[in-house]
Amino acid sequence: MSSGQNFARWFRGAAPAPAQPLERARTAPRISRRCIGLGEFTHDLRGSEEHKPCVLDMGPTSPANITFLADRSLRIYNEDILRAARDPSFLARQEDGSQRIDADKFFAENVAYPQNHFDAILFWDVADYLPEEVVRPLVDRMHAILRPKGSLLAFFHSKDAGLDSPYCRYHIVKPDTLELEPEPGPRLQRIFNNRHIENLFLDFGSRKFFLGRDNIREVLVVR
């Protein structure tokens, strides 16, 4: 079968795209991506010298994001929750011999903010890569620290993305445009379907889904 036919099959969804090794992602350039969810998320997100809304970025430190948010007179908080979750000091040995994150210890040192502190949270696709025992408590914690009517932007891979989907850092370059920078290391832990996502954010007021062409669903959640 020719490569053109392969591509046509893949484009129609009839065949999986050929798997790419992770090594390839290490040298991959940044990919520009239009992001409707981000456009809605940032639409009304602007502060002033007198009042600076608080925004929590839960991805790796991104100079571009800090520049973008600072230009909007926002107070920026940065916490790379996935990096924290990979810290072996939070691991506790279970009865069956396996090691899992001690959630109490983990949340005593991470995402520890007062209630209703944030006006917005950039959650990115962190939930897809976090260990399972941390996901639900983290969403509960985010519900607590997000003020009512505050918004949260999350991404979820669809099942077509595949488990070898590279972990990406997200850099905001325009209000509705991101640059994705593949980074080696974290692996996709699970695939959430729409019902999982609905249940995950059940305590929040509303959830709005945007399906991209790159097997990533954007979800804008309002508390």
Add this chain to the structure above:
Amino acid sequence: MWKPRPEDNRPTVNPPQPSQPSAPPVAASAPAVVAQPKETPKPVVESRADVGHIGKSVVIRGELTGNEDLYLDGEIEGTVNLRDHKLVIGPNGKIKATITARDLVLHGRVEGNIHASERVELKRSCSLHGDVSTQRIAIEDGAYFKGAIDIKEHKETRTESRKPMAAVAGGLSNGGSSSVGSGPTLSASSGTQGSFLEPK
């Protein structure tokens, strides 16, 4: 027709230095030639003398205050106060302190809040766990930061530069961009299912 007088053919000599008015011409010119190369590095020596240096083997617990720029490569626990001066924390620096300075350049590790009246630079090798309050901040790609950033707008500089700066220094691996729709994604093997089917 004007003809040059013999004394006009003499090479022009530098006017006598005010500091050496009484010295004979020959004696004055000789040291001047020797002194010239010595004078050029002098400002460098002076500027180095203005910067304090704390080496990597030094450990300080308590309050560190100063009225000069400081390069800090050791360990400090307590407070650092260089209100009107520049602080550079070297790659070996491990600081657990609240830091007050005019400018801060961070290569090492800091746990504590930073108050910089003008500028903060976070280099790629650095790790900062604390809140930053400053007018301008520059963060290199690769720097680790956990905390809050509050950009203060200084009233005096408002007319010069309205926007706060959070610049990216070099070293970004920003290769050629391509749109998402144009490239295939990775393999579509089914993943493990999340365990959030049932509501809480």
